[in-house]
Amino acid sequence: VYSDQTTASVAVAGRIATLIRKKQAAQQPAVLGLATGVTPIRVYAELVRLHREEGLSFSNVITFNLDEYYPMKPDAAQSYVTFMNENLFDHIDIDRKNIHIPNGTLAADDVAAFCLEYERQIEELGGLDLQILGIGRTGHIGFNEPGSAPNSGTRLVTLDDLTRSDASRDFGGKEKVPAKAITMGIGTIFKAREIILMAWSAKKAPIIRKAVEGEISSEVPATYLQLSDNVEFVLDFNAASELT
Numbered sequence: 001v002y003s004d005q006t007t008a009s010v011a012v013a014g015r016i017a018t019l020i021r022k023k024q025a026a027q028q029p030a031v032l033g034l035a036t037g038v039t040p041i042r043v044y045a046e047l048v049r050l051h052r053e054e055g056l057s058f059s060n061v062i063t064f065n066l067d068e069y070y071p072m073k074p075d076a077a078q079s080y081v082t083f084m085n086e087n088l089f090d091h092i093d094i095d096r097k098n099i100h101i102p103n104g105t106l107a108a109d110d111v112a113a114f115c116l117e118y119e120r121q122i123e124e125l126g127g128l129d130l131q132i133l134g135i136g137r138t139g140h141i142g143f144n145e146p147g148s149a150p151n152s153g154t155r156l157v158t159l160d161d162l163t164r165s166d167a168s169r170d171f172g173g174k175e176k177v178p179a180k181a182i183t184m185g186i187g188t189i190f191k192a193r194e195i196i197l198m199a200w201s202a203k204k205a206p207i208i209r210k211a212v213e214g215e216i217s218s219e220v221p222a223t224y225l226q227l228s229d230n231v232e233f234v235l236d237f238n239a240a241s242e243l244t
């Protein structure tokens, strides 16, 4: 638990940088699972600063984003492709071919094959070294909404009503938020060697309490994280304020 989200974000970015440098020294790729949303923005800002001011190179980094709305054009303002470009990828030296984000433009018939291929690509690289997560007020991680199975893989899902309400500001109205998304599964996330879930502000305090102290249940998918030894929650005081 950190006093504020900036200090916490700098610490998380520092951990990512250490991993990248360790892998560079071993001449191996660093395989990162990335999240979008407001939570990781300062982590990405710090990574950009480390690149510009401290020579951190992303040339050995391979990324897999958790999710994308469906349908979604990559160049739309609300797409997670746009988000990642604006907040991170446009400002670092990552090789574009090492970036993977679920494709929101596929025909419905092609989604299942795409999802299997996403899993295969992660596996071929030996799995994710580190997965970064935020948490939704429904308890979702990625877009694994209540009802998601612990062994779920990358797939097309229907977004919860509360998730669409929370996204409505970005889209100018809830009815404009896509009803579906492609997300890595709980099973996909679980295979990462390290998982860091971040949450800031009192708005997240009730769901953080449920995730950390509540009964493990598909009703709050983040509770599955209690079953892993490789998970850390990084919180600010306010998000941690309802923990007993």
Ligand code: F6R
Residues within 6 Å of the ligand: 034, 035, 036, 037, 038, 039, 040, 066, 067, 133, 134, 135, 136, 137, 140, 141, 142, 143
């Ligand atoms: C984003 C994602 C979501 C968000 C969650 C919290 O890629 O997978 O699970 O992490 O909805 O969103 P923010 O950070 O906007 O509160």
